[in-house]
Amino acid sequence: MELSLYNTLSRKKELFVPLNPPFAGMYVCGPTVYGDPHLGHARPAITFDLVFRYLKHLGYKVRYVRNITDVGHLENDADEGEDKIGKKARLEQLEPMEIVQYYTDRYHRFMDQLNVLRPSIEPRASGHIIEQIEMIKKILEEGYAYISNGSVYFDVTKYNEKYAYGKLSGRILDDMISSNRELDGQEEKHNSFDFALWKKAQPEHIMRWPSPWSEGFPGWHLECSAMSTKYLGEQFDIHGGGMDLMFPHHECEIAQSTASTGKESVKYWLHNNMITINGQKMGKSLGNFITLEEFFTGSNALLDKAYAPMTIRFFILQAHYRGTLDFSNEALLAAEKGLKRLSQAYETLQKIQPTENANSSLVEIKDNCYKALNDDLNSPMVMAQLFECARIINSANDGKESINESDKLILNEIFQVFCFDILGLSFEADNNQSEIIDNIMQLVISLRKDARTNKDFVTSDKIRNELDKIKIQLKDTRDGTEWSVVE
RNA sequence: GGUCUCGUGGCCGAGCGGCUAGGCACCGGUCUGCAAAACCGACUACUCCGGUUCAAAUCCGGACGAGACCUCCA
Structure with missing residues (x-):
């Protein structure tokens, strides 16, 4: 075809x-x-x-x-x-x-x-x-x-x-x-x-x-x-x-x-086709548009939170390009979770232990992806196939389906070709990673604070020493504990 | 007013004559110290009214509703 x-x-x-x-x-x-x-x-x-x-x-x-x-x-x-x-x-x-x-x-x-x-x-x-x-x-x-x-x-x-x-x-x-x-x-x-x-x-x-x-x-x-x-x-x-x-x-x-x-x-x-918001076209003259910067930072009253660039790409590709696509926080959130599901399945695939028996449905999946793309670029259909892959991977990981060594190669190829190369999705951690790290550090710091309050200095010193080994330095100041990366 | 699209389950969205995608949410179960994730199951819809057909969400006609373009917008 x-x-x-x-x-x-x-x-x-x-x-x-x-x-x-x-x-x-x-x-x-x-x-x-x-x-x-x-x-x-x-x-x-x-x-x-x-x-x-x-x-x-x-x-x-x-x-x-x-x-x-x-x-x-x-x-x-x-x-x-x-x-x-x-x-x-x-x-x-x-x-x-x-x-x-x-x-x-x-x-x-x-x-x-x-x-x-x-x-x-x-x-x-x-x-x-x-x-x-x-x-x-x-x-x-x-x-x-x-x-x-x-x-x-x-x-x-x-x-x-x-x-x-x-x-x-x-x-x-x-x-x-x-x-x-x-x-x-x-x-x-x-x-x-x-x-x-x-x-x-x-x-x-x-x-x-x-x-x-x-x-x-x-x-x-x-x-x-x-x-x-x-x-x-x-x-x-x-x-x-x-x-x-x-x-x-x-x-x-x-x-x-x-x-x-x-x-x-x-x-x-x-x-x-157009992107709509509450059923109406998103456009300059209507004043209901959201800039990409606002999307990535969450700084617009219409947004409940910030969304990663890949979430937006996923959201757009989940609809066919000739149909209108309605914006909502609920839809964006669904896209975000869907993307995460795909990315976790891909991670699981790398770690999975191949079985003896082969899985029979993979050839059909690949075929369906090409059929979908050839039919006026039906990207939502391709995504559905990727989710089918995710289901197989997760099931196999639970020992409920089988994936042998060659299936693993085919699955990796499907992700590489359709997900990464053609749809252009990527699972790399995005630019709010520093925010995530900071949140983690605040958690570690508060655990250490609890330990110090309980005079459990073995634990508190362990935290500080172990962090020091990975080049993260803690400083206790009058206003609390600060952290920084030592070069 | 003219031209043209479109109306699918709680939400977003595929499907284009029979085999009733997918994601998210919700509910039940397995797992788990508790969560989360994952898995299994449940829910299973096509605006309305006619017509064509053995068979229609899917084709035709009509009604209602929504939108786009006709002026800058991707």
């Missing part, structure tokens, strides 16, 4: 056949770096990390491109309002690129913690102004754009005469025209659904570049078309992103690429 992926374009699962095997190209819309990454950023990152990892596992040479949007993404109504990054820079009195650097670094740091692999190429919009200008020229030459007061707009009506604008999101242009709302400040456009390719900068606008039309900046949708073409070619295999980007962003990308090359640029469009 081979890999099938749900293609938004056809609304069906399709067999994945790359354009140029053994190569596979994937472009995913990355973050606009004007704020801290939140749970909503984690979902596409992890979803497409899974795609990336699985394609590599299948033997493809994958080029994974994920952009950083650092210019052109505007605040308000269609193609009006302030640049998101420019605004943040103004508010914080920083250079826009300082904002970009700061939040890009933060994004990387938190994605690393979630064990999300870095993409092959991570291009920035501001670093590809020339490519974007060239693409605009091409679209103008082809007659699908017009210049208006120093700005350039994509002519959707003209494009729709030859191609189908709206085919990805299932929209019909005529319907859009009839139900369209008039917005203010759009006198430069022929139609409100036309979108900016180049915007002339207002005097107060900080980020600006020279172009044949005006000093200004590129439209938001353009960077993805320009950069995907540059690094993956005019036609490539997979384009991914959040469902909320389907319209207008991805629709506009299709229009731009098609208008400039005359070709269908993307073969498979993949979209991950």
Whole structure:
């Protein structure tokens, strides 16, 4: 059985056949770096990390491109309002690129913690102004754009005469025209659904570049078309992103690429669904989002406690990527315990004594894992198989089932391949370990205090001496006992 | 208003025509100085109303409910 992926374009699962095997190209819309990454950023990152990892596992040479949007993404109504990054820079009195650097670094740091692999190429919009200008020229030459007061707009009506604008999101242009709302400040456009390719900068606008039309900046949708073409070619295999980007962003990308090359640029469009909180989308505008930092530290009123990065990865992968996923402390706690169960079973497996008899169900488990992944990346199903492994291991450990030497190898392989390599889970102790150690030390210290109170100095000295041997030093001060590690 | 999704047990979530995943919680038991973990068992659901079928959570129609997009959001 081979890999099938749900293609938004056809609304069906399709067999994945790359354009140029053994190569596979994937472009995913990355973050606009004007704020801290939140749970909503984690979902596409992890979803497409899974795609990336699985394609590599299948033997493809994958080029994974994920952009950083650092210019052109505007605040308000269609193609009006302030640049998101420019605004943040103004508010914080920083250079826009300082904002970009700061939040890009933060994004990387938190994605690393979630064990999300870095993409092959991570291009920035501001670093590809020339490519974007060239693409605009091409679209103008082809007659699908017009210049208006120093700005350039994509002519959707003209494009729709030859191609189908709206085919990805299932929209019909005529319907859009009839139900369209008039917005203010759009006198430069022929139609409100036309979108900016180049915007002339207002005097107060900080980020600006020279172009044949005006000093200004590129439209938001353009960077993805320009950069995907540059690094993956005019036609490539997979384009991914959040469902909320389907319209207008991805629709506009299709229009731009098609208008400039005359070709269908993307073969498979993949979209991950949203994370909800109390049934409602978690989003910036709703103010109900929780940043990853808050998750890792527990510092948000919606959180009962801090959750480890792996718990969040597990939580996200336990749902299929195309379904909504509802956040709650109860669900996170369940994920945390589930992850622990897997990790303890894996530990048990390493220590287990093999038996004579073999276990018959392991081949089927491995098979089921591949079946699940091939069926549009059904990660929850893979997890269920891992839990089946855990059950077998624990039962064997209790002497109720058998695992021979070769079964042990197969089980280890299943964990290695599916759990670690493909799902990207890891069982390593995470960053709150120091907190755990400190808690342990406080316990030891209080035991020693009890011993001293009872004048049981044999015990109290034993504690201090034994700790000293492992380079932990205790100091009795007026305010209590302190501990530190001696180098 | 338009377009499109979705409604599964206490919670989260698979399933896509017959064989009724999985995790967490709860309950009973084994084990244990006591806990915890582990194991065994119990609970076993598909919003409602029609239809198709030998057979429907699963297909079709309708009702109700929820959500997403149509404006920035992953």
